[in-house]
Amino acid sequence: MSQTIIKDRIPENELLMGGHLACPGCGGALAMRLVLKELGPKTIVVLPACCWSIIAGPYPQSSLKVPLYHTAFETGAAVASGIRAALDIQGQHDTNVIVWAGDGGTFDIGLQALSGAAERNEDFIYCCYDNEAYMNTGIQRSSATPWGAWTTTTPSKHPQATDKKDILAIMAAHRIPYAATASVSYPVDLVDKVKKAMSIRGTRFLHILAPCPPGWKFEDERAIDMGRMAVQSRVFPLVEVEHGTDWRFTMDPEHVPVQDYIRAQGRFRHLTDEQIGHISDAVDYRYEHLRDLAERSQAKV
Amino acid sequence: MQKVIVGNHAVSWGVKLARTEVIPAYPITPQTQIVEELSEMCASGELPARFIKVESEHSAMASAVGASAAGARAFTATSSQGLALMHEMLHWAAAARHPIVMADVNRALGPGWNIWTDQTDSLSQRDTGWLQLYCENNQEVLDTTIIAFRLAEALDLPVMLVLDAFYLSHTSEPVDIPDQALVDSFLPKREAHYKLDINEPHAFNALVKPDDYMEMRWHMHDAQRRALELYPQIESEWLALTGRYYGMIEPYRTDDAETVLITTGTVTSTARYVIDERRSRGEKVGLVKIKMFRPFPVEAMRAALKGIPRIAVIDRNISPGNGGIFAQELRSALYGSDSDAAPQFNGYIVGLGGRNVTPDTINGIIDHVQSGETVDRPDIWVGVKA
Amino acid sequence: MSEQNFNTVPLHTPPLSVSSSSTEQNITGSWKYIQPAYHDRVAPCIAGCPTGVDIEGYMSLLRDGELSAAMELLQCENPMPAITGRVCNHPCESRCNRANYDGAVAIHAVERVLGDMILEEPLPHWTMRKHDERIAVIGSGPAGLACAYHLTRLGYNVEVFEKEEELGGMLRLGIPGYRLPREVLDSQIARYKAMGIIFHTGMRAGTDIGWPRLTTEFSAVFIASGAHVSRLLDLEGDCSRQSLRSGLDFLREVNAGGRPDIGKHALVIGGGNTAMDCARTALRLGAEVTVVYRRTRAEMPAIDEEIEDAAREGVKFEFLASPEKLSGTGGRLQLACTRMELGEPDAQGRRRPVPAGGEPLLLEADTIISAIGEDTGLHDLQAELADAKLAMNTWGCEKLARVFLGGDVAGDERTVASALGAGKRCAIYIDRQLRQQHGEDIPEERLEAIRIGGSESLSMARWTNSDPIMRVSPQNDVVQPADINTAYFPREPRHNDRHAALLKSFEESNTGITTRDALAEAARCYECGVCNECELCRIYCGEAAIQLDPGSGRFVIDLDHCKGCGVCTAECPRGALVMERLANMD
Known part of the structure; x- marks a missing residue:
């Protein structure tokens, strides 16, 4: 998207305050800022354990201008269900409830509660900002860690041996009204998805890729570039799915080779060209699959 | 209604x-x-x-x-x-x-x-x-x-x-x-x-x-x-x-009692029946029901048990390696409260996993504590099969 | 014994972890060792423009729909955009940061569109103040016209002396009409007359008006007499024949309307623009034309498009051939050329041709046109001036106070763009000198401050404090391709000039681009180095540390909370932000 039109589409709301404790270049901090810009001040944030538990600031501080509830690692969706119920009883139907969870709290420990809430179609927006490992505890692998990646528990000699869990497909399989991927590197697409999510009731799920300079091992200033390459290389396609059946690509940017994305990050340094080729094949396979889904959805309309 | x-x-x-x-x-x-x-x-x-x-x-x-x-x-x-x-x-x-x-x-x-x-x-x-x-x-x-x-x-x-x-x-x-x-x-x-x-x-x-x-x-x-x-x-x-009142603890027929059972939950009702029966026979027995476990009503228990020479705590629970949990709590609460006359204090483990606690069980406990056999441990297991 | 509280009631801590303050009190800005700063840097097109046109500036105004302001800015720096839009060798485009992405912005074509529109506009209000001084300009070529134009704008009374009967110098005599239609040149000159510039034609300085008169009647003299004497080809044989012609004379004759008979075959010797003009003109007179050049295509000094156009029109090329001997029988000329090869580079870095040995190349022709360069003929004016150009320092001629030289005569690069830049530069020197005579103190630093991108070019907008772009902190640092974030510029092919189908005509061959295409090209401009408030820096700041200051309308960086990640700078599409090392880290 041309730079000149981006600013008109990003709301003015500024609900994140400076002085928070994110690392320089943190994709997760930016993701929160952008999402809150669209959500606005009538929002309650549920925050299970993740990097943001630190970013939000220690007692007695907060880095958000909206109410924030820190909670245990696996409870994001359950706590949000309770808050939603309370607000509904109080007649506060127009207050947004969001869960802001990392990949560990979503793909791993929080998946049960998320699945439960999604199955009940609880009325909240679940945002997973995905930095692809347990970064807050010092870069341990999660089920969101991509194949081949180094982490402190998947050392270079035995890197991550399984593919990243397809959380979007899992959520789509719950037939929730809205699920989408998004990226801080495509801010208009991101806020548009938040806006669309806000127009729908029920469980809405946003999977936001959040590049992590210290965890992925790249220079701070390349955070946006990394997120952009993830999308351009189709490692992280930007899609949305309604009711688990209507799939669509929301962005189809200029294509870059998977190699460019992988080689830009120290966590993949040990990979051979052949191994990167395997990654590329897997990326192509999944992209084709998504395209099939999108085409089939299109044909239905 | x-x-x-x-x-x-x-x-x-x-x-x-x-x-x-x-x-x-x-x-x-x-x-x-x-x-x-x-x-x-x-x-x-x-x-x-x-x-x-x-x-x-x-x-x-x-x-x-x-x-x-x-x-x-x-x-x-x-x-x-x-x-x-x-x-x-x-x-x-x-x-x-x-x-x-x-x-x-x-x-x-x-x-x-x-x-x-x-x-x-x-x-x-x-x-x-x-x-x-x-x-x-x-x-x-x-x-x-x-x-x-x-x-x-x-x-x-x-x-x-x-x-x-x-x-x-x-x-x-x-x-x-x-x-x-x-x-x-x-x-x-x-x-x-x-x-x-x-x-x-x-x-x-x-x-x-x-x-x-x-x-x-x-x-x-x-x-x-x-x-x-x-x-x-x-x-x-x-x-x-x-018109209803329960209290954090409820002393039952403890006036002049020489033996007092400590009970919780439904065991209390069974124990009331046994106490009434033994009182009718002139025995100086009573019970204190504990309703509130947290906070533990230390002062109330001390007051209720002041001067009681024999105390039998009935625990339908077990903290393995130590004993009945109410017994531990109570003993700790009573420590030093009446240093002149430390009571005989027996703890009985009963009814785990739903085993029936009958009037017979309670009577056995009263008999046991009254026999003066001091085990001085909060874990006297009652009714364990040989 | 240690002092400990026992059973103190904690009155000041709430019973649970509940916030009562914000993270803003954390000076997380202290984590950084580099920090971003907004710098308005120089776009390479501007730095590469010998005329010193604020190309990025007018492109940005065009993108914003400010057409009048764009035209105003263009003619503030360039007195004849309709002409340069046709004949300039546009080094701006070769330096454009978009060149290696999807093609340079078609600056040249946009300039022509704007230039033609300007010719249709009424004259703007030029003069900010009026001075009494009269200034003489010698020569009405691009340098002279530029200097006269700028001085008139600055409020001086300018008189131009031209030895020919018609105005325009090399623009009229040297450049063929199919490249620069005479109507365009005439309209442009008519505007200068309308501005109040007084022109004296048929007056050769040094003879028709003497040097003493020039220096006594005028407060300053600008000499821009050009390089109009064709260099002679040094050949064995009889070189006096009618059919061996000087390129400049040939062009002069045809450009004045003459249609000489040059036979069926013409040879043009040389590789510069004059040679290309001669070749294409000869072609239009019906001859088959071959260009003979000592080096190769890569070393040809002519504008690329001119070479391409010549080739497209059917001009043939003999490269690595050095003419040696002329002979002739029966009206046919024979030119013997030595075969050359490229040797070591010369002082300009062009590889020098050296004889390759072997048989000479024999070429036959009815006409041979020599276009190997021109000299100044400065000695016509005043003997002592011949050396004066050597005495030009940065800001004028020290040897002869109040005398300034510019353009081809001063040894500037022989392009229209350079001549226009020199005319402007000298106009500013003259303005400064005259104002200093009136007691104003204008230090050299002021001149340095208006220098563009470390080049020789000066900014008239900044000299007159009328820069509409209002750059915050103009730096001479030129934006490099690596400073551009191309993610924000979807590939979009450039709008190229269109060419008339009819070749070999004296009508204008290049029809340019449409106004709509020109606006589309302006939208392709990266706007290198100057913040255009796209706000990406602000949008991508994870610290919310970049905000718009309502007072100044500018972005301000909250350095207390900026952690120096550099994302803003990396994502700036146009290199208008730079990361600076913190002073205390050095």
Whole structure:
């Protein structure tokens, strides 16, 4: 998207305050800022354990201008269900409830509660900002860690041996009204998805890729570039799915080779060209699959 | 209004009369009837609450935490494994100061699987910061449910009301159901002292450094201790409205008693029968029922047991490696209170996993303690097969 | 004994972890060792423009729909955009940061569109103040016209002396009409007359008006007499024949309307623009034309498009051939050329041709046109001036106070763009000198401050404090391709000039681009180095540390909370932000 039109589409709301404790270049901090810009001040944030538990600031501080509830690692969706119920009883139907969870709290420990809430179609927006490992505890692998990646528990000699869990497909399989991927590197697409999510009731799920300079091992200033390459290389396609059946690509940017994305990050340094080729094949396979889904959805309309 | 209902439904009626707003729950035997009845009440509109059919007890407590954090009156119920699964969130609810009320139907923990009554599940949650109230009959269950909300919301602490599996949960008794207006006058709508409010945004539960953590735990402990004064006042109000009073502890025929049993839950009723029988034979026996386990009513127990020469604590629970939990607590409470005349103090382990505690069991215990055989251990196992 | 509190009531800590302040009190800005700063840097097109046109500036105004302001800015720096839009060798485009992405912005074509529109506009209000001084300009070529134009704008009374009967110098005599239609040149000159510039034609300085008169009647003299004397080809044989012609004379004759008979075959010797003009003109007179050049295509000094156009029109090329001997029988000329090869580079870095040995190349022709360069003929004017150009320092001629030289005569690069830049530069020197005579103190630093991108070019907008772009902190640092974030510029092919189907005509061959295409090209401009408030820096700041200052309308960086990640700078599409090392880290 041309730079000149981006600013008109990003709301003015500024609900994140400076002085928070994110690392320089943190994709997760930016993701929160952008999402809150669209959500606005009538929002309650549920925050299970993740990097943001630190970013939000220690007692007695907060880095958000909206109410924030820190909670245990696996409870994001359950706590949000309770808050939603309370607000509904109080007649506060127009207050947004969001869960802001990392990949560990979503793909791993929080998946049960998320699945439960999604199955009940609880009325909240679940945002997973995905930095692809347990970064807050010092870069341990999660089920969101991509194949081949180094982490402190998947050392270079035995890197991550399984593919990243397809959380979007899992959520789509719950037939929730809205699920989408998004990226801080495509801010208009991101806020548009938040806006669309806000127009729908029920469980809405946003999977936001959040590049992590210290965890992925790249220079701070390349955070946006990394997120952009993830999308351009189709490692992280930007899609949305309604009711688990209507799939669509929301962005189809200029294509870059998977190699460019992988080689830009120290966590993949040990990979051979052949191994990167395997990654590329897997990326192509999944992209084709998504395209099939999108085409089939299109044909239905 | 009088109704003959099981203990589980007494809980449900208490929850309904308390105008509970959010009920996240997950089924487990023998708690199921509580949530079935509540589900029915919500579905019929009789109880305008949100019933959240969560996928686990952990999420039940987490959802109750969320609802309470947003200012709602929240309730859930569980048992045994479910309570154990909630453990993390029990700490969370208490330290975040959420006045949630929960019914725990005492059930033994596996393995092997056992669905019958045993207090070890609730007593294992001793240090979570929850108040714990043990009930003896279905009327007490209903009354305690309502009183628990009053107490919890005054202190910003969660309260667990505890009832025996089957002996109460599934046993029908006539229960006086108070008028809604009466309950409303006793328990007004919750006014949260802290809540998630978009007009006054705060962050809750953020990282607390060593600088402040200890002070916050002081406050939690202090709120527990304040319950010792507050609870009798609240019950007195309930007494004025209903004519019913239970007390943190209830001494029964302890005047001039030389042997006193310490009981909880339904064992108390069995023991009352034995005491009455032995009193009719002129024996100087009595009992003290403990209703409130947390906070532990140390002063009340000291006063009640002052000068009693023989004390027999009946524990339907076990802390492996030490003994009965009520016995440990009581012994620690009495330490040094009457140094001139330390009583004979025996602790008896009975009825684990739902084994029947009969008048015969109680009589045996009284005989044993009166025989003067001092074991001086809180773990005299009663009725173990050879 | 240690002092400990026992059973103290904690009055000041709330019972639970609830916030009562914000993270803003954390000076997380202290984590950084580099920090971003907004710098308005120089776009390479501007730095590469010998005329010193604020190309990025007018492109940005065009993108914003400010057409009048764009035209105003263009003619503030360039007195004849309709002409340069046709004949300039546009080094701006070769330096354009978009060149290696999807093609340079078609600056040259946009300039022509704007230039033609300007010719249709009424004269703007030029003069900000009026001075009494009269200034003489010698020569009405691009340098002279530029200097006269700028001085008139600055409020001086300018008189131009031209030895020919018609105005325009090399624009009229040297550049064929199919490249620069006479109507365009005439319209442009008519505007200068309308501005109040007084032109004296048929007056050769040094003879028709003497040097003493020039220096006494005028407060300053600008000499821009050009390089109009064709260099002679040094050949064995009889070089006096009618059919061996000087390129400049040939062009002069045809450009004046003459249509000489040059036979069926013409050879043009040389590789510069004059050679290309001669070749294409000869072609239009009906001859088959071969260009003979000592080096190769790569070394040809002519504008690329001119070479391409010549080739497209059918001009043939003999490279690596050095003419040596002329002979002839029966009206046919024979030119013997030595075969050359490229040797070591010369002082300008062009590889020098050296004889390759072997048989000479024999070429036959009816006409041979020599276009190997021109000399100044400065000695016509005043003997002592011949050396004066050597005495030009940065800001004028020290040897002869109040005398300034510019354009081809001063040894500037022989392009229209350079001549225009020199005319402007000298106009500013003259303005400064005259104002200093009136007691104003204008230090050299002021001149340095208006220098563009470290080049020789000066900014008239900044000299007159009328820069509409209002750059915050103009730096001479030129934006490099690596400073551009191309993610924000979807590939979009450039709009190229269109060419008339009819070749070999004296009508204008290049029809340019449409106004719509020109606006589309302006939208392709990266706007290198100057913040255009696209706000990406602000949008991408994870610290919310970049905000718009309502007072100044500018972005301000909250350095207390900027952690120096550099995302803003990396994502700036146009290199208008730079990361600076913190002073205390050095």
